[in-house]
Amino acid sequence: MQTGSNGERFGPYSARHTGTCAPVPPAEVEQVMGGVRHLASGDKPYFRGLVDLLQRRRVDGATQVDLCDPGDDDPNFGVLVMRGELVTRTEAVDDGFTELISAHAPLETEVPAEFEGRITRYSLDLPMSGMVDLVRRLRRAGYPVSANHVTPLNPWVKGDGGPENTTVRPAPFTRTSERAVTVAVIDTGIARPDRTAKDRLLDVERIEDGQAVPGNVDELQRPGEDVLGFGAAHGTFVAGVLAQASRRDRGEQYDARIQAYRALDVDGIGSEVTLGAAMIRAVRDGARVVNLSIGSQTLDDVPPVALQVALEIIDDHVSEHGRGDDVAIIAAAGNYGDRRPCWPAAFKRVVSVAALDDRMRPTAFSSRGATVDCSTVGQGIVSTFVTGRENPAVDTRAADEWRTGNEWALWYGTSFAAPQIAGLVAQLCAERPGLAPRDAVTEILRNGTRVPDFGKAVRILPGV
Numbered sequence: 001m002q003t004g005s006n007g008e009r010f011g012p013y014s015a016r017h018t019g020t021c022a023p024v025p026p027a028e029v030e031q032v033m034g035g036v037r038h039l040a041s042g043d044k045p046y047f048r049g050l051v052d053l054l055q056r057r058r059v060d061g062a063t064q065v066d067l068c069d070p071g072d073d074d075p076n077f078g079v080l081v082m083r084g085e086l087v088t089r090t091e092a093v094d095d096g097f098t099e100l101i102s103a104h105a106p107l108e109t110e111v112p113a114e115f116e117g118r119i120t121r122y123s124l125d126l127p128m129s130g131m132v133d134l135v136r137r138l139r140r141a142g143y144p145v146s147a148n149h150v151t152p153l154n155p156w157v158k159g160d161g162g163p164e165n166t167t168v169r170p171a172p173f174t175r176t177s178e179r180a181v182t183v184a185v186i187d188t189g190i191a192r193p194d195r196t197a198k199d200r201l202l203d204v205e206r207i208e209d210g211q212a213v214p215g216n217v218d219e220l221q222r223p224g225e226d227v228l229g230f231g232a233a234h235g236t237f238v239a240g241v242l243a244q245a246s247r248r249d250r251g252e253q254y255d256a257r258i259q260a261y262r263a264l265d266v267d268g269i270g271s272e273v274t275l276g277a278a279m280i281r282a283v284r285d286g287a288r289v290v291n292l293s294i295g296s297q298t299l300d301d302v303p304p305v306a307l308q309v310a311l312e313i314i315d316d317h318v319s320e321h322g323r324g325d326d327v328a329i330i331a332a333a334g335n336y337g338d339r340r341p342c343w344p345a346a347f348k349r350v351v352s353v354a355a356l357d358d359r360m361r362p363t364a365f366s367s368r369g370a371t372v373d374c375s376t377v378g379q380g381i382v383s384t385f386v387t388g389r390e391n392p393a394v395d396t397r398a399a400d401e402w403r404t405g406n407e408w409a410l411w412y413g414t415s416f417a418a419p420q421i422a423g424l425v426a427q428l429c430a431e432r433p434g435l436a437p438r439d440a441v442t443e444i445l446r447n448g449t450r451v452p453d454f455g456k457a458v459r460i461l462p463g464v
Helices: 026-041 044-057 095-104 128-140 234-245 272-284 305-320 418-431 437-446
Strands: 065-067 080-089 107-109 119-123 145-149 175-187 253-262 289-292 328-332 351-356 374-377 379-384 408-412
Touching: 026 379, 026 408, 044 065, 065 128, 080 128, 080 305, 095 128, 119 305, 128 145, 145 272, 145 305, 175 234, 175 272, 175 418, 234 253, 234 379, 234 418, 253 272, 253 418, 272 289, 272 305, 289 418, 328 418, 328 437, 351 418, 374 379, 374 418, 418 437
Parallel strands: 175 253, 175 289, 289 328, 328 351, 351 374
Antiparallel strands: 065 080, 080 119, 080 145, 107 119, 379 408
16 A cells, blocks of 8 residues: 555545535435446537537627537547637747638737737638648648637536535635635636525625626526526636635635636636636736636647647746746646546646545546646535526436525536645645745645556545
């Protein structure tokens, strides 16, 4: 049996969270496992049907998405991109580049100011197959380009099932401690207090649209609909996991000052450009830890340009302000069940977190391999949810409904492993103010147990 450096298997951290949840009832466990089994099955017809439904839902002016579907056996199957959008480094745009894209009615489109002019985005008149061919042709010519990849959430990377109703309640976590460390949660935003669990996450600032800074409220459902969006409340659930993981021993205070950023819509859809801009903004706003329960595989496994540039800008910023390595970026490893890289987790600058079951065994759905740094329980996690009725397209087996007073859910995915690491980093830094976040990550990894293809495993919160 392997042990952490302190002699405790899977690190000393679960002791900090003893008693956070009562045992999950068997019927609820089976609901979770039904979704887990479907996710691990790689049901391509289900995925194609969902994307078709998504496209039909996005006829109201929202940027359309396209599915890369060259066949079931092609490794690029399932990659989602914003229709016709191409991203490159601005410094790479020359006459040769312009000539290669000129036949496709290129229109240069606006890029968020956070990128400081370092990337250029084009809208092209191209079907998905044509976009793949053009991107490959430009890369062969030496140009750093990518399609503007979608960074998707449930159900695109969590399968048929979604969150499940639960009678289980975690131990109280009601307010941020005075010593708390600022953690950015970049996701679907945060639900309004009247839609989520009572007395939870009240310290998270809600910013409505139309203010001087971008809004961060998760609207939860599309206008005119009476069911939750496909990705609704994902960010609220992640924030609750993070708060629990940073909770003081047997106390109600937690050591993460959570700042929510909305980079995805209620259907769980956003682009690498939008995500990258939010990452830069979060660090400039003072975040010391950034949680990204978001990710996607890419065409031919090439790193997405916008996210690569965003990380460069972040490192330039922390160096200019004398903070050195003092920003830890934590990301979900992905729910693809294979060894292909999932971005942004696959960047060396980012800590990639995979998912285990409650017995600390690898889950079948989790991405794995050389890009994974660590892992923790990501199956059957209990956290804050919202009132509302689940869209039947998300859970074809049995769509759930959450009523006032029951805004809690069980969920699964690497999305809910990553915030445990982020919360633990915040707690360690809050306890020892001189500890840099990336040094805290190093300490956590040192105390973990190596699991093949899953990095260093540490136990924090319980699951099923």
